[in-house]
Amino acid sequence: MMQALLQQHLGKSFVVESAGVWRKAAGAPANSRSVMVMQERGLDLTPHIGRWVGDIRLTDYSHIVCVDEQAAADVRALLPSQADTTIVVANADGGGIPDPYELGLEGYRACLALLDAVMPNVASEIAGPPAARS
Numbered sequence: 001m002m003q004a005l006l007q008q009h010l011g012k013s014f015v016v017e018s019a020g021v022w023r024k025a026a027g028a029p030a031n032s033r034s035v036m037v038m039q040e041r042g043l044d045l046t047p048h049i050g051r052w053v054g055d056i057r058l059t060d061y062s063h064i065v066c067v068d069e070q071a072a073a074d075v076r077a078l079l080p081s082q083a084d085t086t087i088v089v090a091n092a093d094g095g096g097i098p099d100p101y102e103l104g105l106e107g108y109r110a111c112l113a114l115l116d117a118v119m120p121n122v123a124s125e126i127a128g129p130p131a132a133r134s
Contacts, residue, residue, distance in 0.1 A: 001034050001108075002090065002097065004043050005115050006065065009123035017061075019051040021074040026052040031101070033108040041112070059083050063126045068096025088125055091118045 003018035010016060020026075029035075030048040038045045058064060058079050065088045066072040072087045079085055090097050097114060100107035 001038055001045070001112055002065065002067070002115055002119070003048075004038060004045065005112075005119045006122060009119050010127055014127065017051075017056075018048065019053045019056055021053055021066075021071045023052045023054065025050040026055065031108075033100070033105050036105065037108045037112050054078055059085060061085055063088055065090055065122055065126075066096075067099070071096075088122055090115070090122050094118075 007016040028050045030045040035045045063086045100111040
């Protein structure tokens with residue numbers, strides 16, 4: 001969900017990809033509840049296939065956006081010490097983005113609402129204010 005929303009905010013001139021810190025999710029499709037709440041928004045997550053951050057070259061990215069401080073720590077542990085990659089925690093001041101997995105469909109809708117609120121700030125941190133992206 002975060003990838004799709006961030007892509008909308010950054011526009012087509014930015015490449016936004018998704019990978020997670022939970023290795024077991026690699027190769028799995030998007031969670032059915034994520035697919036459902038994004039379909040309500042007119043966004044299709046069905047092509048999504050999970051990837052593990054350890055399987056990609058993280059130094060190819062200028063920014064990596066994480067859902068919380070633990071995910072950020074996991075990513076930092078995989079980055080070389082001299083990496084020039086900026087780690088951003090979405091909603092850092094609010095403790096990150098809570099995992100809605102055990103909260104049912106309403107939990108996913110609440111997560112999407114939080115992402116809606118914080119993605120403009122994340123996009124600005126990456127690319128500057130919206131006027132600078134036009």
